[in-house]
Amino acid sequence: MSAIRLSVTENALSNPARITERMYRDYLAALGRGWVVEMDGAVVGFCYADKTDCSIWALFIAPGHEGRGYAKALLRLAVDWLFALGADQVRLSTGAGTRAERFYATQGWTRELADDQDVFFRLARPATPMRRAA
Numbered sequence: 001m002s003a004i005r006l007s008v009t010e011n012a013l014s015n016p017a018r019i020t021e022r023m024y025r026d027y028l029a030a031l032g033r034g035w036v037v038e039m040d041g042a043v044v045g046f047c048y049a050d051k052t053d054c055s056i057w058a059l060f061i062a063p064g065h066e067g068r069g070y071a072k073a074l075l076r077l078a079v080d081w082l083f084a085l086g087a088d089q090v091r092l093s094t095g096a097g098t099r100a101e102r103f104y105a106t107q108g109w110t111r112e113l114a115d116d117q118d119v120f121f122r123l124a125r126p127a128t129p130m131r132r133a134a
Contacts, residue, residue: 032057035077037070047074054087059100071103083125093120 031052037045045061056078061071082090092109094100096119105111109121 033078033081035074037061037065037074039065045070045074047071047078049078049082049090051082051085054082054085054090056090056092059092066099072107075107079123088125090123091120093118095119 032048032050034046034048036043043062044065047059048057049055050057056075059071059075059078079090092104094104096114096117101119104121107123109123111119112122113120
């Protein structure tokens with residue numbers, strides 16, 4: 001995961017030592033769940049969801065593998081998992097002015113706040129259709 005995270009050109013970590021491979025493992029063990037996309041035995045994308053604050057902690061696709069629907073599929077798995085746990089909404093943040101910002105907007109996420117560096121999004125649980133009485 002760390003190699004993919006460090007390979008992206010947008011929303012790059014200013015300090016690569018800030019998030020280590022061990023942090024990814026510890027995160028999964030304590031706070032959430034993760035999903036990956038594998039191609040020919042290599043992980044080319046991943047998404048981590050945080051069950052404690054109902055957020056998407058990370059969603060990254062390796063360069064050269066973007067635009068194939070992997071991010072959309074990973075995001076759907078993570079969001080569905082959080083909603084199944086009872087979340088009313090899911091939150092995330094991403095870099096301002098990035099392809100990721102546009103991606104989340106096109107996936108139906110509501111833009112809440114922004115500053116010079118980050119944009120914050122929210123996705124509400126879909127309303128359950130009411131059933132008609134028979």
